[in-house]
């Protein structure tokens with residue numbers, strides 16, 4: 001059997017104490033196995049630990065630019081075979097982050113204001129390989145922007161010339177440009193018009209599936225995940241309260257939070 005892309009066994013994740021805040025445990029006793037090629041949705045209410053889990057799963061939690069990084073303090077957490085509890089540094093860190101694409105929440109608002117969309121999307125390619133063929137990069141960028149339903153001419157625009165939803169789609173393109181083996185997308189359709197949320201998730205999923213790649217899609221909105229994920233994991237106050245296909249989870253609402261989800265979603269599709 002192939003090695004899982006993500007293997008979490010009884011994982012606890014903590015934010016260390018900082019300035020006036022005491023230490024905070026955001027995720028407790030989470031066990032999860034994601035196989036190659038699986039598309040998994042991570043669902044839960046605000047503050048349930050979804051973003052924390054996603055950030056740690058991306059391997060970027062310890063990256064220097066973050067003031068307060070969540071840390072794996074219990075259990076065993078491996079992504080692409082790398083031991084995240086022990087920490088991944090140097091060349092191994094580069095290998096891990098080459099394999100994992102990470103789309104943080106509301107990332108479109110942090111773009112460098114003076115770079116065009118084409119430059120922003122291609123940046124991850126050139127920051128790894130300065131001599132990468134420019135034509136090939138432009139073609140890749142154009143294909144992605146088109147797939148994400150962005151209008152012609154978007155590539156030449158600056159971020160401030162786009163709507164929030166368009167910027168978010170540019171961020172999605174950027175997270176996919178290196179063909180990640182494992183994509184962690186945190187609320188990828190935040191700010192995107194309701195009418196195209198489903199299609200945008202479909203594009204992300206189709207791109208990963210085409211390559212037999214894997215994804216963990218964080219969303220508080222089960223409806224947008226409904227048609228495209230293989231399984232969901234439901235978090236509530238840092239604990240897993242449901243796991244399985246959407247129908248399996250909703251038809252067995254033992255936990256009150258899952259019961260409330262089932263209510264808002266209506267009866268499972270058969």
Ligand SMILES: Nc1ncnc2c1ncn2[C@@H]1O[C@H](COP(=O)(O)OP(=O)(O)OP(=O)(O)O)[C@@H](O)[C@H]1O
Pocket residue numbers: 015021024025026044045046047048049050051052053068220
């Ligand atoms: N930098 C931080 N320092 C301390 N605690 C934090 C920090 N960031 C998040 N938390 C806490 O960790 C818990 C989980 O937060 P997290 O952002 O992972 O939840 P979430 O499910 O993604 O919520 P949302 O849907 O609102 O983004 C919350 O109680 C939150 O207050």
